[in-house]
Amino acid sequence: MMRRLALAVVLSISLAASAHAQTPRGATDAGSAQTLRARRDYVAPRDRIPAHFPPEWPIRPGGAPFVARHAIVVSDAPLASRVGSEIMRRGGNAVDAAVATEFALAVVYPEAGNLGGGGFMVIHMADGRNAALDYREMAPLAATRDMYVGPDGKVSEQSIVGPLASGVPGAVAGLTAALARYGTMPLATVMQPAIRLAEQGFVVDSAMANTFADYADYIGKFAGASVFLPGGQPLRAGDTLRQPALARTLRAIARRGRAAFYQGPIAEAWTSELARAGGIITMEDLRRYRPVWRTPIRSTYRGNTLLTMPPASSGGVTMTETLNILEGFDTLPPFGSTQWAHVVGSAFQRAFVDRNAKLGDPAFVAVPMKELTDKRYAARLRATIGTTRATPTTSLTAIGEGTHTTHASIADARGNAVAVTTTLNELFGSGVYLASAGFFLNDEMDDFTSRPGVPNMYGLVQGEANAIAPGKRMLSAMSPTIVLDPRGKLLLVAGSRGGPRIITSTTQVIMNVLDYRMSLADAMSAPRLHHQALPDTLRVEARGLAPAVNDSLHAMGYQTDINGTVGRVNALMRVRGGYEGVSDPRGSGGAAGF
Numbered sequence: 001m002m003r004r005l006a007l008a009v010v011l012s013i014s015l016a017a018s019a020h021a022q023t024p025r026g027a028t029d030a031g032s033a034q035t036l037r038a039r040r041d042y043v044a045p046r047d048r049i050p051a052h053f054p055p056e057w058p059i060r061p062g063g064a065p066f067v068a069r070h071a072i073v074v075s076d077a078p079l080a081s082r083v084g085s086e087i088m089r090r091g092g093n094a095v096d097a098a099v100a101t102e103f104a105l106a107v108v109y110p111e112a113g114n115l116g117g118g119g120f121m122v123i124h125m126a127d128g129r130n131a132a133l134d135y136r137e138m139a140p141l142a143a144t145r146d147m148y149v150g151p152d153g154k155v156s157e158q159s160i161v162g163p164l165a166s167g168v169p170g171a172v173a174g175l176t177a178a179l180a181r182y183g184t185m186p187l188a189t190v191m192q193p194a195i196r197l198a199e200q201g202f203v204v205d206s207a208m209a210n211t212f213a214d215y216a217d218y219i220g221k222f223a224g225a226s227v228f229l230p231g232g233q234p235l236r237a238g239d240t241l242r243q244p245a246l247a248r249t250l251r252a253i254a255r256r257g258r259a260a261f262y263q264g265p266i267a268e269a270w271t272s273e274l275a276r277a278g279g280i281i282t283m284e285d286l287r288r289y290r291p292v293w294r295t296p297i298r299s300t301y302r303g304n305t306l307l308t309m310p311p312a313s314s315g316g317v318t319m320t321e322t323l324n325i326l327e328g329f330d331t332l333p334p335f336g337s338t339q340w341a342h343v344v345g346s347a348f349q350r351a352f353v354d355r356n357a358k359l360g361d362p363a364f365v366a367v368p369m370k371e372l373t374d375k376r377y378a379a380r381l382r383a384t385i386g387t388t389r390a391t392p393t394t395s396l397t398a399i400g401e402g403t404h405t406t407h408a409s410i411a412d413a414r415g416n417a418v419a420v421t422t423t424l425n426e427l428f429g430s431g432v433y434l435a436s437a438g439f440f441l442n443d444e445m446d447d448f449t450s451r452p453g454v455p456n457m458y459g460l461v462q463g464e465a466n467a468i469a470p471g472k473r474m475l476s477a478m479s480p481t482i483v484l485d486p487r488g489k490l491l492l493v494a495g496s497r498g499g500p501r502i503i504t505s506t507t508q509v510i511m512n513v514l515d516y517r518m519s520l521a522d523a524m525s526a527p528r529l530h531h532q533a534l535p536d537t538l539r540v541e542a543r544g545l546a547p548a549v550n551d552s553l554h555a556m557g558y559q560t561d562i563n564g565t566v567g568r569v570n571a572l573m574r575v576r577g578g579y580e581g582v583s584d585p586r587g588s589g590g591a592a593g594f
């Protein structure tokens with residue numbers, strides 16, 4: 001409970017900060033107002049319609065994006081974006097840059113970038129090839145269905161914090177597999193910037209210092225204290241962070257590939273260190289770990305094509321189901337209106353009812369993909385949305401069956417694109433830092449259903465399909481997505497962080513661009529809502545709703561929760577003569593490109 005409270009506090013602190021700051025926080029904001037419109041010859045797209053936000057909303061429409069003529073990276077860490085951009089400047093493609101950016105995030109963004117976690121990647125190559133890579137963690141072989149249920153029947157905190165919370169990491173296997181299949185550069189070349197940043201260090205910016213201060217107690221419980229809290233004090237803005245153990249591990253991976261992480265002395269050392277702390281991931285778990293190439297979900301929305309992530313992520317299915325429901329409305333209600341909140345919230349609510357009950361690792365459960373992504377099925381769901389009343393989630397369940405993540409969007413001069421989201425789950429994962437190898441382990445086991453009906457860290461109430469089993473992948477909400485325009489040309493690359501709010505925030509940025517024809521900057525700045533079926537609450541970002549709209553929603557039977565932020569998206573858009581990139585104004589990320 002303490003941990004859940006801590007998460008809520010951190011989220012409200014970050015909202016308070018973003019409410020005051022109209023541009024991103026942080027000392028190295030490559031995407032901030034100072035560097036915007038870097039190109040003097042840049043002409044903003046003329047087909048966008050000016051947006052209107054509620055007067056209470058702290059961000060004004062009309063903001064400017066970062067623009068690049070040839071290639072662009074948008075991520076949660078400006079330093080990592082620069083690494084990816086530099087790789088493309090040296091001739092690498094978007095996949096080379098994505099892999100370089102992700103390894104750099106493991107160094108300069110330790111709260112979520114990682115070697116000890118996993119993720120999902122959607123790739124669109126300009127020659128027409130599309131791919132989805134699932135490098136999600138797997139439950140260790142020693143995991144059991146009820147491992148987090150105590151004798152009193154209560155679910156413990158061990159799925160969130162400490163040595164039992166981790167799934168078998170997939171990051172190194174995934175990134176090396178993506179590079180081998182779609183990259184053009186040697187692994188050692190794309191990893192070199194990350195190795196340098198770990199070895200020589202980099203200057204901690206204000207955003208990172210705030211995170212270390214917020215999470216000092218958490219980090220201080222485990223071996224990460226000596227690296228991130230030297231002398232017992234969290235690193236401050238302006239300090240240099242060096243990570244020699246991580247540099248050693250990265251150098252070994254650069255030389256020997258994935259084997260350096262999953263076999264041999266480094267793996268022996270970190271699995272023994274974990275076992276001494278009480279963890280259950282073994283060398284056999286590592287030996288068996290495989291990333292999985294999957295066929296991306298290919299759906300359409302108002303003539304555009306979406307390429308998005310299938311299970312073990314729920315992101316693509318839930319996004320597709322939501323957009324299929326909404327496509328049946330000729331036009332969506334005016335942005336910010338009562339009917340907007342009602343219609344969009346109701347679509348998410350229905351899609352999440354299915355998500356929470358029916359989705360899980362396809363190697364273990366039969367996922368009704370065809371039905372859930374079918375437009376006729378969506379039409380039946382749409383018919384249950386009334387015009388004047390909220391629908392209680394309990395009545396919808398009958399239709400059904402029988403904080404921390406980081407997203408990067410990358411595109412190169414040829415039009416190849418990558419959407420990649422990775423996570424340790426909550427900030428700094430399980431808190432367990434493996435000093436022998438220099439990284440944090442995830443707490444992804446909490447994404448499973450510890451007990452049907454009992455909410456997890458994100459309040460998600462999930463079913464049997466997502467129960468724990470050895471070797472199973474826990475259901476994710478990560479939603480890396482690429483949108484092609486009606487002519488099949490790259491239009492948008494987007495994804496987010498924020499647990500289930502990943503799905504709703506990413507979908508809304510896409511809708512803001514496609515339905516409301518907002519500029520990318522406005523689409524990213526606009527207030528967001530969220531509905532995940534249970535709790536049966538329409539959540540809206542603080543100050544994101546006009547008071548009269550909130551009153552009308554109450555009159556319709558909605559319980560609203562006006563609180564915090566919904567996701568942190570990093571997105572890019574292809575425009576005439578190049579790309580626009582915007583890192584979410586709710587965060588401290590940035591874009592880089594040329």
Ligand code: DON
Pocket residue numbers: 403404405423424425426427444447475476477478496497498499500502
């Ligand atoms: O895979 C998932 O859905 C979660 N582990 C994501 C967690 C997350 O986004 C936390 N970030 N704020």
